[in-house]
Amino acid sequence: MSALPAGRAATPAPPPFSPAPATGRRRRRPALGAHLLLVPATVGILVGLGYPLARQLVLSFQEYGLAQQFGRPAEWVGLDNYTTLLSDPYVWAVIGRSIAFCLVNALLTMAIGMALAVLMARVGRAARMTLQVSMLLAWGTPVLATMTVWQWLFDSQYGVVNWLLAEPLGMEGMRYHSWLIEPLSFYAVATVVVVWMSVPFVVFTVYAGLLQVPAETMEAAQLDGANAWQRFRLVTVPMVKPVLFVVLLLQVIWDLRVFTQIYVLQRAGAPTRETHLLGTYIYSLAKEFSMAGAMATIMLVLTLALTAFYIRRMLRQEEDL
Amino acid sequence: MRIVRSGALTLAAVLALSACGGGEGDDGSGGEGSGSGSGDAVSEGAEIRLWLNGGDTSDELRTWLVETFEEQNPGSTLVIEEQDWNGLVPRLQTALTSESQTPDVVEIGNTQAAAFTYAGAFADVTDLYEEVGGEDLLQGFVEAGSVDGTVYALPYYSGARAVFYRKDLLEAAGLEVPTTLDEFTETAIALQEANPSGTPAFSGFWFPGQDWYNGTAWIYTYGGELAVQDGDQWTGALSSPESQEALAEVQRLFTEATSAPRDADSNEPWVPFNNGEAAMFSAPTWARWSIDLPECNKGVDPEDTSDEATALRAEQQACNEERTGIFPLPGPTAGEVATVFAGGSNIAIPAKSQNQELAAELIRLIFSEEYQTMLAEGGLIPGNSTYTSAMGDDAYSQAAIAAALDAKLTPPAEKWADVEGARILEDFFQKVASGADLVTTAAETDRLIADTLS
Numbered sequence: 047m048s049a050l051p052a053g054r055a056a057t058p059a060p061p062p063f064s065p066a067p068a069t070g071r072r073r074r075r076p077a078l079g080a081h082l083l084l085v086p087a088t089v090g091i092l093v094g095l096g097y098p099l100a101r102q103l104v105l106s107f108q109e110y111g112l113a114q115q116f117g118r119p120a121e122w123v124g125l126d127n128y129t130t131l132l133s134d135p136y137v138w139a140v141i142g143r144s145i146a147f148c149l150v151n152a153l154l155t156m157a158i159g160m161a162l163a164v165l166m167a168r169v170g171r172a173a174r175m176t177l178q179v180s181m182l183l184a185w186g187t188p189v190l191a192t193m194t195v196w197q198w199l200f201d202s203q204y205g206v207v208n209w210l211l212a213e214p215l216g217m218e219g220m221r222y223h224s225w226l227i228e229p230l231s232f233y234a235v236a237t238v239v240v241v242w243m244s245v246p247f248v249v250f251t252v253y254a255g256l257l258q259v260p261a262e263t264m265e266a267a268q269l270d271g272a273n274a275w276q277r278f279r280l281v282t283v284p285m286v287k288p289v290l291f292v293v294l295l296l297q298v299i300w301d302l303r304v305f306t307q308i309y310v311l312q313r314a315g316a317p318t319r320e321t322h323l324l325g326t327y328i329y330s331l332a333k334e335f336s337m338a339g340a341m342a343t344i345m346l347v348l349t350l351a352l353t354a355f356y357i358r359r360m361l362r363q364e365e366d367l
Numbered sequence: 368m369r370i371v372r373s374g375a376l377t378l379a380a381v382l383a384l385s386a387c388g389g390g391e392g393d394d395g396s397g398g399e400g401s402g403s404g405s406g407d408a409v410s411e412g413a414e415i416r417l418w419l420n421g422g423d424t425s426d427e428l429r430t431w432l433v434e435t436f437e438e439q440n441p442g443s444t445l446v447i448e449e450q451d452w453n454g455l456v457p458r459l460q461t462a463l464t465s466e467s468q469t470p471d472v473v474e475i476g477n478t479q480a481a482a483f484t485y486a487g488a489f490a491d492v493t494d495l496y497e498e499v500g501g502e503d504l505l506q507g508f509v510e511a512g513s514v515d516g517t518v519y520a521l522p523y524y525s526g527a528r529a530v531f532y533r534k535d536l537l538e539a540a541g542l543e544v545p546t547t548l549d550e551f552t553e554t555a556i557a558l559q560e561a562n563p564s565g566t567p568a569f570s571g572f573w574f575p576g577q578d579w580y581n582g583t584a585w586i587y588t589y590g591g592e593l594a595v596q597d598g599d600q601w602t603g604a605l606s607s608p609e610s611q612e613a614l615a616e617v618q619r620l621f622t623e624a625t626s627a628p629r630d631a632d633s634n635e636p637w638v639p640f641n642n643g644e645a646a647m648f649s650a651p652t653w654a655r656w657s658i659d660l661p662e663c664n665k666g667v668d669p670e671d672t673s674d675e676a677t678a679l680r681a682e683q684q685a686c687n688e689e690r691t692g693i694f695p696l697p698g699p700t701a702g703e704v705a706t707v708f709a710g711g712s713n714i715a716i717p718a719k720s721q722n723q724e725l726a727a728e729l730i731r732l733i734f735s736e737e738y739q740t741m742l743a744e745g746g747l748i749p750g751n752s753t754y755t756s757a758m759g760d761d762a763y764s765q766a767a768i769a770a771a772l773d774a775k776l777t778p779p780a781e782k783w784a785d786v787e788g789a790r791i792l793e794d795f796f797q798k799v800a801s802g803a804d805l806v807t808t809a810a811e812t813d814r815l816i817a818d819t820l821s
Binding site for chain 1: 629
C-alpha cells in the first residue's frame with residue numbers, strides 16, 4: 047500500500063552520465079510523474095478500504111458496543127471475541143452453511159451462465175437481442191424491487207407459485223405451502239433468487255470471451271475432425287479459461303457474502319436463527335461492534351482461503367505474459 | 368489472448384473492490400446542513416430537527432407542531448423527518464453519535480429506549496419530567512426511559528391491542544362475544560369449525576405464526592413473564608409453569624382456531640379480515656381505519672377531496688363500523704381484561720444535540736394540553752394520562768382504554784432490544800405454531816434470551 051514513499055525512494059539517483067544507447071534501455075524506469083498519477087488511486091484505496099479494514103481489526107480486539115460509541119473508553123480484550131465465536135458450535139454451523147450455499151450457487155450460476163452464453167453465440171440476431179435485453183433487465187432491476195416480487199411469488203397465502211401448483215397442476219396440498227419455514231426449502235428459494243440475479247453477469251462476460259475465440263482456429267479444429275463437443279471442450283474452454291476463472295472467483299466472493307436476498311427472505315417469515323448465513327449473522331451481531339468485527343475478520347480469512355488457489359493462479363498467469 | 372487475460376484481471380480487481388464497498392449501507396443521508404444561518408446573525412434562531420417514526424403521528428399533528436413551535440420561537444424553525452420503524456436502531460446508532468448529524472428530538476420505541484439510555488445517548492430530562500406531568504405520565508414508559516432514577520426518555524404515546532370481530536359472522540355461527548379468555552378460545556375454535564363465510568382457509572381468529580405480540584398477551588395474563596431478573600442476571604421465563612400453561616393455550620389456538628400461515632407476522636391482519644378469510648383479529652385500535660369490507664366499499668379515490676367523495680367515505684366508514692365489533696381481550700374471569708402487550712414510544716433529546724434549549728421547548732410543546740388532547744383524539748393514549756378522556760366514549764376508545772389500563776411492557780432489561788433484533792420471539796412462536804414440544808422449545812429459547820441479555 048505504501049506505493050508513494052517506496053516509489054520516491056526508488057526514484058534512482060541520476061544515472062552516471064553515459065548516453066546509454068537506445069537499444070540498451072529495455073526497461074524504462076517510471077518517471078516521478080507516473081508515481082504521482084498513482085496518488086489519487088492509492089489515497090482512495092487507503093481511505094475507502096484501508097481505514098475500515100484497520101478499524102475492523104482494531105475493534106475485533108476490543109470490547110466495543112453502543113456505550114463505547116457514546117464515549118465510554120473501549121477495553122482491550124485480546125483474542126476473547128475470537129475465542130467466544132470460534133468455540134460456539136452455532137458459528138461453525140453458520141460457516142458450514144455459508145460455504146455450502148456459496149459453492150452450490152457459484153457452480154449453478156456458472157453452469158447456467160455458460161450454457162446461455164454459448165446459446166447466445168449460436169442463435170440468430172433476433173433471438174440474441176431478446177436474450178440480451180431480458181438478461182439486462184434481470185441484472186439491472188434494483189435488488190429490493192426484485193425481492194419484493196419474489197416474496198410475493200412465494201407467499202404462502204396469496205403467492206402465484208402455490209396457486210399454479212394447486213390450480214392448473216392440481217396439487218391441492220401445495221395450496222398454502224410455506225416455502226420459507228424449513229431451512230432447506232428456504233435455501234432452495236434463496237438459490238433460485240440469487241442464481242437468477244447473478245446469471246446475466248456470467249452470460250455477458252463469458253459471451254464477450256467467446257467472441258475472442260478466433261474463427262480460424264475453430265475452423266481448423268473442425269477440418270481436423272473435431273466434433274462440436276470436442277471443439278467446445280478442447281478449444282473454446284481453454285481459450286476463455288482466464289475469463290471463466292475470474293468470473294468464478296467473483297461468484298464465490300459474492301455468494302459467500304450474500305446479504306440482501308437472505309435478509310429480505312428472512313423477514314418474509316423464515317425462522318431467523320436457523321437461516322442465518324455469514325452476512326446476516328454478522329449484521330445480527332452489529333450492536334456489539336467488536337463481535338461483528340471479529341466475525342467479519344473470520345469471514346475475510348475464509349474468503350481468502352477459498353479463493354487463494356484462484357488468485358495464485360491468476361497472478362502466475364499475469365507473470366507469464 | 369492477452370487482451371482477454373489482462374482485461375479479465377482488471378475487471379476482477381474493479382469488481383472485487385466494488386464488492387467490498389457495497390455492503391455498508393450507509394444510512395447517514397439525513398445530513399441536511401443544520402447551518403441555515405444567513406451570515407452570522409447572532410439571534411439564537413436555529414433549525415431543529417425532530418424524528419418521528421412511521422405514520423402514527425398524523426399530518427394534522429405535525430402541522431400544528433411546526434406552526435406553533437415557529438410562532439413561539441421566532442427565528443427558529445422545526446423540521447420533522449419521518450423515519451421508518453424498520454432499521455431505526457442502527458440508524459440512531461450512527462446519527463446520535465455525531466454532533467452534526469444528530470436530530471434534536473427523537474421518538475424511539477419503548478422497547479428500544481433502554482439500549483440508548485444505558486449507553487448515555489440521551490440528555491437528562493429529570494427536571495422536565497416534573498414540569499410536563501410527573502406522576503401523571505405513563506409510568507411503564509417512564510421506567511423504560513430511566514436509569515437509576517434519572518429520566519432520559521419521556522412517554523410519547525401508547526397503544527394497546529383489542530380484538531376486532533365480524534358481527535355478522537359471529538351471529539351466523541350462533542356465537543356471542545366471549546367474556547373470559549377460555550371462552551375466547553372456544554369461540555375462536557367454534558368459528559373456525561363453522562366457517563360461516565364459506566371461504567377456504569378460513570380463520571376463526573387470525574393468528575399468524577410469528578405474531579409474538581398477541582402470543583405474549585396469554586403469557587402475561589396467565590401470570591407468566593418473557594424474562595425475569597435474578598440478581599443482576601436476566602433469564603428467559605418461558606419455562607415457568609405459568610408461561611407453559613399459557614403456551615399450551617396459545618398452541619391450541621394456533622392448531623385449532625386459525626388457518627393463518629405460520630410464516631406470516633402480525634403486519635396487516637386486516638387484509639384477511641377484509642377478504643372474509645378471518646372472523647376476528649387482534650391489533651392496535653387504530654386498525655379501525657384499515658378495515659375495508661368489500662360490501663361497504665364505495666370505490667372512492669382516497670385522494671379525492673370533493674364533498675361528494677368525503678360523504679361517500681364517511682358512509683363507507685359507518686358501514687364498516689356497523690359490521691365490525693371490538694372488545695378488549697377478556698381476562699381469566701368474566702369482567703376482567705387480559706394483560707396485553709403494550710406498544711408505544713418514548714421521546715428523548717439526544718445528548719449530542721447542539722440545541723438543548725430549543726429541544727426542551729419542543730418537548731414542552733408536545734406535552735401541552737392542546738397537543739396531548741389531539742393525540743388522544745387521534746385514538747392514541749397520550750403520554751400524559753390526564754388527557755386520556757379526550758379519546759371519546761365510542762366502542763373503539765372504550766376498548767382501547769380498557770385494554771391499555773392493564774397492558775404491560777416488555778422486560779426492562781438493558782439489552783431487550785437485542786432480543787427483538789435477533790427475532791428470538793418470532794422464531795419461538797413460529798415453532799409453537801408448528802406444533803413443537805413446548806418444554807424443550809421454551810427451554811432452548813430461555814437460554815437464547817439469557818445469552819442475549821447477559
